[in-house]
Amino acid sequence: MSSADLTSERDLPPEREASAKGDIAPGRDGPRDTGMDDASLHRWLARTWRTPAGIIGALSSVDHKVIARRYLITAFLFLCLGGLNAVAMRIQLSGPQRGLIGPDLYNQLFTMHGVTMMFLFAVPIVQATGIYLVPLMVGTRNIAFPRLNAFSYWVYVSGGLFAWVSFALSMAPDVGWFAYVPLSGPEYGPGKRADVWAQMITYTEVSSLAVAVATIVTVFKQRAPGMSLDKIPLYVWSLLVTSFVVVFAMPAVMITSTFLILDRLVGTHIFNPAEGGDALLFQHLFWFFGHPEVYIIFLPATGMVSAIIPAFARRPVFGHLGLVLSLIAVGFLSFGLWVHHMFATGLPKLGASVFTASSMMIAIPNGIQIFCWLATLWDGRPVIRTPLLFVLGFFFIFVIGGLTGVMLASVPLDLQVHDTYFVVAHFHYVLIGGAVFPLLGAAYFWFPKITGRMMSERLGRWHFWLALIGFNAAFFPMHIVGLWGMPRRVYTYPAELGWGNINLFISAGAVLFFLSFVLFAFNLVHSVLKGAPAGDNPWDAGTLEWATSSPPPSYNFARIPVVTNVEPLWAEREPLPVATGLRVDARELIISTVAEAHPDIREKSATPSIWPLLAAIAVGGTFLYSIFTPWAIVWGAAPIAVTLIGWFWPKGDPEDEE
Amino acid sequence: MNQRPAMDISGLPTFGHGPRSPTWWGTLGFMALEGTGFALAAGAHLYLATLWPNWRLSAPQPNHWPGTIVTLLLIVSLVPNHMLNRYAKECAIGPVRIGMVVMSLLGVAPLIVRWFEFPALNIYWDTNAYGSMLWVLLGLHTTHLITDVGDTIVLTVLMFTHHGYSGRRFGDVGDNVFYWDFVVLTWIPIYLLIYWLPRWG
Ligand code: HEM
Ligand SMILES: [Cu+2]
Numbered sequence: 140m141s142s143a144d145l146t147s148e149r150d151l152p153p154e155r156e157a158s159a160k161g162d163i164a165p166g167r168d169g170p171r172d173t174g175m176d177d178a179s180l181h182r183w184l185a186r187t188w189r190t191p192a193g194i195i196g197a198l199s200s201v202d203h204k205v206i207a208r209r210y211l212i213t214a215f216l217f218l219c220l221g222g223l224n225a226v227a228m229r230i231q232l233s234g235p236q237r238g239l240i241g242p243d244l245y246n247q248l249f250t251m252h253g254v255t256m257m258f259l260f261a262v263p264i265v266q267a268t269g270i271y272l273v274p275l276m277v278g279t280r281n282i283a284f285p286r287l288n289a290f291s292y293w294v295y296v297s298g299g300l301f302a303w304v305s306f307a308l309s310m311a312p313d314v315g316w317f318a319y320v321p322l323s324g325p326e327y328g329p330g331k332r333a334d335v336w337a338q339m340i341t342y343t344e345v346s347s348l349a350v351a352v353a354t355i356v357t358v359f360k361q362r363a364p365g366m367s368l369d370k371i372p373l374y375v376w377s378l379l380v381t382s383f384v385v386v387f388a389m390p391a392v393m394i395t396s397t398f399l400i401l402d403r404l405v406g407t408h409i410f411n412p413a414e415g416g417d418a419l420l421f422q423h424l425f426w427f428f429g430h431p432e433v434y435i436i437f438l439p440a441t442g443m444v445s446a447i448i449p450a451f452a453r454r455p456v457f458g459h460l461g462l463v464l465s466l467i468a469v470g471f472l473s474f475g476l477w478v479h480h481m482f483a484t485g486l487p488k489l490g491a492s493v494f495t496a497s498s499m500m501i502a503i504p505n506g507i508q509i510f511c512w513l514a515t516l517w518d519g520r521p522v523i524r525t526p527l528l529f530v531l532g533f534f535f536i537f538v539i540g541g542l543t544g545v546m547l548a549s550v551p552l553d554l555q556v557h558d559t560y561f562v563v564a565h566f567h568y569v570l571i572g573g574a575v576f577p578l579l580g581a582a583y584f585w586f587p588k589i590t591g592r593m594m595s596e597r598l599g600r601w602h603f604w605l606a607l608i609g610f611n612a613a614f615f616p617m618h619i620v621g622l623w624g625m626p627r628r629v630y631t632y633p634a635e636l637g638w639g640n641i642n643l644f645i646s647a648g649a650v651l652f653f654l655s656f657v658l659f660a661f662n663l664v665h666s667v668l669k670g671a672p673a674g675d676n677p678w679d680a681g682t683l684e685w686a687t688s689s690p691p692p693s694y695n696f697a698r699i700p701v702v703t704n705v706e707p708l709w710a711e712r713e714p715l716p717v718a719t720g721l722r723v724d725a726r727e728l729i730i731s732t733v734a735e736a737h738p739d740i741r742e743k744s745a746t747p748s749i750w751p752l753l754a755a756i757a758v759g760g761t762f763l764y765s766i767f768t769p770w771a772i773v774w775g776a777a778p779i780a781v782t783l784i785g786w787f788w789p790k791g792d793p794e795d796e797e
Numbered sequence: 798m799n800q801r802p803a804m805d806i807s808g809l810p811t812f813g814h815g816p817r818s819p820t821w822w823g824t825l826g827f828m829a830l831e832g833t834g835f836a837l838a839a840g841a842h843l844y845l846a847t848l849w850p851n852w853r854l855s856a857p858q859p860n861h862w863p864g865t866i867v868t869l870l871l872i873v874s875l876v877p878n879h880m881l882n883r884y885a886k887e888c889a890i891g892p893v894r895i896g897m898v899v900m901s902l903l904g905v906a907p908l909i910v911r912w913f914e915f916p917a918l919n920i921y922w923d924t925n926a927y928g929s930m931l932w933v934l935l936g937l938h939t940t941h942l943i944t945d946v947g948d949t950i951v952l953t954v955l956m957f958t959h960h961g962y963s964g965r966r967f968g969d970v971g972d973n974v975f976y977w978d979f980v981v982l983t984w985i986p987i988y989l990l991i992y993w994l995p996r997w998g
Contacts, residue, residue, distance in 0.1 A: 171807055283819050352826035360819040364804055386826060390834040394841070398933070407922050407929035409841070415854045415926035420841055427837070701803045714799035720807025729806060730819060739817055741809045743965075784951055789960045 169724035169793065172698060180697055183723035188280070188694040191747055199747040201285035202693055203274050206292050208589065210267030213296055214260050219656070220303065221255035224248050226653050229613075233646035235634035245630035246313035247332075251306050253316025254336070257432065258343050259299045261574060265439035266350045268581060269378040271589065273354055275684035275691060276372050278363025278700045280728045281744045283356035284349075286751045286786060291349040293755030298343035301763065305335045312336035315628065317429060318399070320410040320421045325403045334403060334766045337396040342762045344389045351385035354378055361728060362736040363683065364718055365702040370736075372682045372705065373456065376463050377442025380470040384431050384438070387474070391428035395421060405769050419484060426477035434473035436570065438466060440577035441508055444530050447577075447584050448512050450680040451527040452519025455706055458511035465504035465511075472501045482553045498548035502541065509534070524678075525599030529580030532607050536572025540565060543618065558628075561621025567614045579606070579659065586663075587677045591689040592670030598662040606655035612648025616641050681706025686715055699729050702736070725793035743794040750786035757782045812964030814886050814971050824972045828979045831941065835983050838937055839990055842930045846994065853995050854925045860917040861992035867907045867914065868988050871981040874903040878974050885970040890962050893970055897953035900977065904946035911939055918991070934987050938980075945980050949973055 172180055190200040200206065228248050231240040240248065274282050282288050305311045312332045314323040323333040358379045362371070371379075399421070401407040408414035410421050449456045456462065478494040512534075521527065543565040547553050556562060579602075586594050620641050625632065632638055676685035686708055687696050698717035704710030721727045721741060730740040761775025789795035815821055846852040881896030914935060922932035952973055955961060 173802075173805070173807060284823055287823075348830055352823055352830070355826055356819050356822045359822055364806070386830045387833050390830050391837055394834055394837045398841070401922075401929070401933065405922065407933070408926040409845075409929050409933070411926065414924075415845065415849055415852075416929070417845060417848055417926075420844055423844070424837065424841065698800055698802075714801040716803030717800045718804040718806050719802045720805050720809070729809075730813070730817070733816075738804070738806045738809060740813045741806065741811050742819065743811070780947060787951070788955070795960070795963075795965070 169722045171719075172721050172723050173719045175723070177697065180723065181692075184694040184697065185692065187724055187726055188692075190693065195749060196747065198752050199289075199749045201281070201289050201745055201747050201751075203270050203282040203285065203288060204589075204691065204693075204695075206285075206288055207267050207271035209292055210263055210270060210295070213292075213299070214264035214267060215660075217255050217259040217299055218264075219660075221252050221260055222653055222656060224252035224255065226649060228252065229646040229649040231630060232632075233643050235636070235639045235642075236631050240630060242630045243313065244309075246628075247306060247309070247311040249628055250312045250315055250318075250336070251302070254302060254312065254339070255299075256570075257316060257436075258340065259295075259302070261436045261570065262347055262432070263295055264578065265381070265436060265574070266347060266354070268443070268578075268585075269354055269381075269439060270350060272585065272684055273357055273375055273378055274361070275588075275687065275695055276375050276682050277358060277361060277366060278683045278686075278696060278702065279357065279361040280695045280699075280726070282353050283361060284353045285745045286748055287349050288353050289748075290751035290755055291346040291353075293752050294346040294349075294758065295343055297755060297759040298339050298346065301342070301759070302335065302339045305332075310335060312339075317425055319425075320399065320402075320418050323399060324410055324418075325406075328403070331766055334400060337400040337403070338762050338766055340396040341393050341400075342759065344393050345758075347385055348389050351382035351389075354382040355386070358382075359733050360730050362731050363700050363702050364729065364731060364736060364738045366731075366736045368734055369460075370702055370705050370707075373445035373459065373462055373466075374439075374442035374682075376466055377438050377445070380466045381435055381438045384435050384470050384473055388428045388431035388435065391424050392432075395424040395428070398424070400765075404765075419481075422481050422484065423477070426480045427474075429480060430477040431473040433569065434469060436574045438469060440533070440574045441466070443577045443581040443584075444512060444533065445508075446680075446682065447526045447530050447580055448515050449519075449706070450584070450678045451522050451524060452515050453522065454515065454519040455681070455709070456511065457514040457518060458507075459705060461507055462511050465507045468504040469501060472497070472504070475500075479548055479553070482550050483557045492550075495548050495550060499545060502545065505541070509538075524583075525594070525596055525603060526580040526584035528600065528603045529576050529583070532603065533572055533576040533580070535607075536568055536576060536610065540568030540572050544569060556621055558626055559621040560617040560625045560627055563627050564614050564617035564621060567617075571610060571614075576606075579603075582659075582663075584678070585684075586666065587670075587673030588684055588689045588691070590667050590670070591673055592666050593673050593677060594666040594670060595662050598658065598665070602655055602658045602662060605658060606652060609648055609650075609652030609655050613645055613652050614648070616645050616648075620645070676708065681709040683707055722793075746790075746792050746794050748786065750782055754779065754782035754786055810964075812968050814968060818968050818972075820968060820972050821975065824975055828976070832979075832983065835937065835987070838930075838934055839986060842934060842990055845926055845930060852927060854927045856924065856927055857919045858995055859919050859931065859992055863910050863914040863917045864988055864992050867910045868984065870903070870907045870910065871984055874900070874907075875978065875981060877903065878977050882971055882974040885967045885974070888964070888967050890956070893967065894953075894956050894961070897949065897956050897970065900973075901946070901950050901953050904942070904949050904977075908939075908942055908946060911935075911942065931991055934991055938984055938987050941980050941983070945973075945976055949977070 190196055190202050190205060227240065228245065231237050231245065270282060270288060302311065310331055312318065312335050314328060314333055314336060318333060318336045321327050323336065358375055398409045402410055408416045410416050410418050412418055445456055445462060475497045479498045547562070547565060583594050583599055620638055623638065625638055673689045675688055683700055686700060698719060699721070700707060701716040701718055703716070718729065718738065726744040726746065727741050728744050729738045730742045731738050757775065757778040761771050761779060764771035764775065812818065877896060877899045881893065881900060884892040884896055918931050918935070920928035920931065922929050952969055956966060960966060
């Protein structure tokens with residue numbers, strides 16, 4: 140393509156009526172896609188939406204798919220690291236009084252395992268899946284606030300690196316993933332370890348919050364014309380609800396970690412009962428976040444299940460409205476329950492009963508969801524492929540996790556098994572069954588969209604069975620050894636207790652489970668290189684991400700689809716109705732109204748920029764430095780201000796000007 | 798997939814004010830999460846206040862005057878703030894420029910008085926938990942004040958360049974107005990907590 144054809148097209152008079160209200164500079168206009176043939180449309184859009192070449196170009200990318208891919212790969216690497224932590228712990232615990240790992244290292248291991256899994260793997264990976272899929276599913280060209288999204292990624296990686304470099308320097312937090320005071324406070328937590336926990340938490344949550352806001356605005360304002368609230372795909376609903384939970388829950392952990400760092404670094408007494416503070420305040424603030432956190436991980440997983448089941452049951456999901464309402468109910472109820480993590484602290488009796496009741500109430504919407512999924516499968520003609528296998532595995536494991544959860548919600552039992560392996564077993568059933576299994580199903584399901592190739596079905600089945608058996612072998616016996624009284628967070632146990640054999644079995648299961656991930660990784664790499672070509676819609680699914688090519692072009696859709704149904708591709712079997720009239724020489728997309736998704740504005744989406752990376756470096760440096768002196772905040776302010784100005788100052792692109 | 802044109806959107810405007818624009822929703826999102834942070838910090842303060850029978854822990858009462866002056870300044874600033882909003886909606890560049898200068902000044906003024914608020918608390922952050930919470934609350938709000946004033950000043954400069962006359966910039970001015978309301982609004986409960994809770998309590 141020569142630049143000559145571009146200018147000749149630019150010179151065409153725009154085909155439209157005189158300037159609409161809202162254009163204060165109608166002179167600034169460019170060619171539109173109306174009536175343009177496919178080849179030139181593609182040329183224009185590819186040129187307008189491309190990520191620039193070279194390293195600086197790659198670092199400047201604001202394409203949601205590029206950022207999401209980075210997020211996914213990074214989160215998977217953190218899963219592997221956290222998994223290695225777990226394997227190391229299990230080797231140490233495989234027999235009584237093994238001397239491989241001492242108590243100090245063991246403390247760092249389980250803390251790093253918990254922190255990595257919760258903050259660097261689970262939350263980022265569900266958000267990343269959303270960053271990739273939500274814009275495609277709602278039929279738009281990029282996520283809202285693309286530069287903020289890029290910024291969030293840089294913040295996330297550098298936060299993770301910070302934690303792992305500290306671990307390499309034997310400076311990793313060793314106070315458990317929730318870092319209770321007084322253990323983590325200035326008196327009992329000398330050195331920098333608890334500071335690393337606090338700053339890394341505050342810092343990575345900035346990233347989650349940014350993604351949550353971008354997701355909410357994408358869903359509210361960038362839906363394709365016609366996608367009214369009742370036509371939003373369930374997966375998108377789940378991310379919307381999750382993002383709201385993030386917005387109202389994550390500030391709590393930031394406040395907690397900020398209070399902690401203040402107590403540690405500048406001598407405030409917020410958690411110090413000797414000077415009018417209170418240690419239990421830490422637990423309240425932390426669990427105000429910590430319990431919803433479980434749902435931040437779990438809700439998107441239910442969205443994935445709701446996307447996978449109809450595609451393989453070959454019918455629209457049963458009870459769409461019921462599922463949406465359940466999602467919203469779970470979102471609300473997730474805030475009512477935090478105190479059940481603190482039963483052992485001696486709360487007033489009545490309070491404890493109320494919390495038991497409300498903890499159990501959340502079983503109702505979850506029950507409705509499971510019922511709707513089963514009904515969909517029952518009434519459909521299910522095709523069992525790997526993604527569906529993982530969903531079935533999810534049902535099986537999650538139900539067990541739910542049952543032990545109901546047991547734990549009763550105060551007497553909780554007091555009995557408090558801080559034993561029973562609890563460790565329970566939350567791995569919930570977290571791995573409730574989130575990791577659906578996530579693996581989702582990986583097999585959407586991999587073709589992301590890479591354009593299918594994953595191996597045969598390896599997929601092997602992976603599934605290995606994971607299911609390994610998982611249960613590793614975690615089911617933990618219930619038993621927990622009931623026998625084995626406490627969590629111990630680096631070894633005496634032989635006389637007779638826990639040796641069962642722990643050996645658990646460790647073997649853990650290794651098997653780990654190997655299933657190795658197989659998965661092999662399948663991923665193998666399929667990227669050699670998988671069968673996927674085509675646009677290999678599963679013949681109904682939502683919009685399957686309407687574009689695999690992998691999607693930088694601009695997602697050549698023209699924005701017009702939506703008439705929850706499963707647009709099933710309702711409109713070729714040709715897809717689309718909207719025309721967007722500019723092709725600037726990054727235009729459609730902003731629509733919140734409820735009805737009527738097209739309202741042609742807005743410009745941000746162009747690539749290196750500034751989000753520089754801003755993340757400035758912010759990250761400030762956080763790192765702040766561990767050593769509070770003055771870091773003062774010194775860091777200037778570079779942060781400079782990078783933010785660089786980020787927002789217009790550079791004269793058409794995107795900046797209108 | 799094959800496509801069939803079903804809708805023409807070429808006549809749509811290229812920007813909109815208030816809830817029509819995504820930036821407005823983004824600003825609202827950030828207010829929601831920052832507001833949650835404020836609420837939790839205030840909640841922690843009240844939690845400690847109810848926990849200890851004598852919450853001031855025998856510290857002297859804070860001198861409320863600098864805080865009261867800040868409050869008055871902030872409330873007064875709402876008037877030009879909303880005039881500015883109207884000009885931004887009308888895309889009137891001249892009045893918007895003047896309004897932005899006024900708002901920058903009205904942002905700096907409470908910041909200067911704020912400087913005197915910290916000593917007027919009559920306690921240090923490391924004296925006891927009561928002092929810690931006062932400093933935390935005041936510090937939290939001051940951070941918001943500083944960032945918003947910085948933002949306002951940068952936008953003011955921008956409005957005087959050739960980038961100023963564009964729909965997008967007028968939208969930014971509108972969002973800046975919106976955020977300033979938030980900064981003023983969050984101050985009121987914090988003001989009451991810091992200066993009047995010890996007097997009534
Ligand atoms: C390879 C798979 C995994 C194995 C073998 C494993 C094993 C373990 C073990 C043995 C502990 C208890 C350590 C102790 O108390 O001494 C533990 C703790 C924990 N695990 Fe896992 N885990 C795995 C995956 C995960 C995943 C995927 C998540 C989250 C999404 C997770 C989250 C946690 C958390 C939050 C803790 C608590 C850490 C603490 O006590 O501070 N784990 N894990
Ligand atoms: Cu909980």
